[in-house]
Amino acid sequence: GSGLNGKFKSHGRVFWGTCADSNTLNIGQIATIIKSDFGGLTPENSMKWDATENTQGVFTFSGSDALVNWAVSNGKMIRGHNFIWHTQIPSWVTSINNKATLQSVMQKHISTLGGRYAGKIYGRTPNRMLIGTDSEILNEDGSLRSSVWSNVFGESFVALAFGYARQADPHAKLYINDYNLDSNNAKTQGMVALVKRVNSGGNIIDGIGTQMHLGAGGAGGASAALTALASTGLDVAITELDIAGASSNDYTTVVKACLAQPKCVTLTTWGVSDANSWRSSTNPLLWDNNYKPKAAYTAVLNAM
Numbered sequence: 082g083s084g085l086n087g088k089f090k091s092h093g094r095v096f097w098g099t100c101a102d103s104n105t106l107n108i109g110q111i112a113t114i115i116k117s118d119f120g121g122l123t124p125e126n127s128m129k130w131d132a133t134e135n136t137q138g139v140f141t142f143s144g145s146d147a148l149v150n151w152a153v154s155n156g157k158m159i160r161g162h163n164f165i166w167h168t169q170i171p172s173w174v175t176s177i178n179n180k181a182t183l184q185s186v187m188q189k190h191i192s193t194l195g196g197r198y199a200g201k202i203y204g205r206t207p208n209r210m211l212i213g214t215d216s217e218i219l220n221e222d223g224s225l226r227s228s229v230w231s232n233v234f235g236e237s238f239v240a241l242a243f244g245y246a247r248q249a250d251p252h253a254k255l256y257i258n259d260y261n262l263d264s265n266n267a268k269t270q271g272m273v274a275l276v277k278r279v280n281s282g283g284n285i286i287d288g289i290g291t292q293m294h295l296g297a298g299g300a301g302g303a304s305a306a307l308t309a310l311a312s313t314g315l316d317v318a319i320t321e322l323d324i325a326g327a328s329s330n331d332y333t334t335v336v337k338a339c340l341a342q343p344k345c346v347t348l349t350t351w352g353v354s355d356a357n358s359w360r361s362s363t364n365p366l367l368w369d370n371n372y373k374p375k376a377a378y379t380a381v382l383n384a385m
């Protein structure tokens with residue numbers, strides 16, 4: 082095949098994806114590019130807790146249904162995103178400090194959202210994250226960070242959440258996902274150790290996602306990161322790739338690192354065009370503000 086997804090799959094990989102939601106799918110140029118170059122979609126915001134259950138027990142699926150229906154009618158795979166996170170969760174959740182209450186809230190949220198799209202999701206990414214001003218779940222030294230989840234349950238919230246996800250959608254690949262797993266650093270080693278601890282109790286986590294929001298020149302550790310994560314024996318996914326400046330060298334370094342690692346099964350860039358990127362001022366994506374492919378796009382195709 083041609084296009085990013087076709088070339089990527091010719092190496093035996095599952096799909097090359099992008100994030101999207103109605104705001105981007107409704108842009109004609111974006112829809113055309115996704116149809117030709119991408120094999121999978123991650124909902125950029127529409128499956129997050131604040132978008133789906135902002136009021137307790139009242140579920141809103143308009144945004145996520147639109148994404149899922151678009152993906153299904155265009156033959157794209159879907160990566161769920163996300164059940165458990167520290168941010169974009171409403172205060173009615175973060176204010177719970179009772180174990181039994183938080184457990185039933187977690188179960189209801191995951192089973193309702195997971196059940197609605199059961200059978201349609203390829204790889205879910207329950208981000209491990211925390212409440213408060215900081216972001217995701219692991220500290221940079223690899224330890225478990227404070228969050229409503231860890232404060233109430235300790236580390237056991239990971240196995241709990243994955244257990245509910247497994248019940249809701251037994252065939253989905255369940256991923257844990259974090260940022261700054263960009264080299265074989267302390268956080269990467271903490272992730273490897275965490276996954277081994279959790280999976281010592283059975284087949285709970287199927288894969289590890291490394292987001293890879295990189296700075297310019299920041300791709301040098303990607304290969305070592307993928308090797309370390311793959312040492313768990315689990316599948317590995319690059320889930321949110323974007324690189325400030327989008328140099329051809331940085332992008333091809335990451336893509337070659339993935340292709341050199343047989344466990345690196347999917348690669349998702351976090352958007353199509355710089356115009357719609359969460360960090361658009363750094364021009365981190367493969368299509369420019371006018372939806373024209375950049376030099377790095379051609380370089381990546383050639384590298385594959």
Ligand code: G3I
Binds near residue numbers: 125168169292321
């Ligand atoms: O929907 C509201 C809209 O009603 C309101 O008028 C507007 C005013 O600011 O905000 C809109 O919500 C925004 C939402 O995106 C939808 O556009 C939020 O403010 C904004 O914070 C949110 O940003 C998203 C961010 O996650 C939130 O944490 C980005 O689009 C999204 O790309 C980004 O993605 C995250 C991944 O999920 C997890 N990993 C890190 C990555 C980058 O931060």
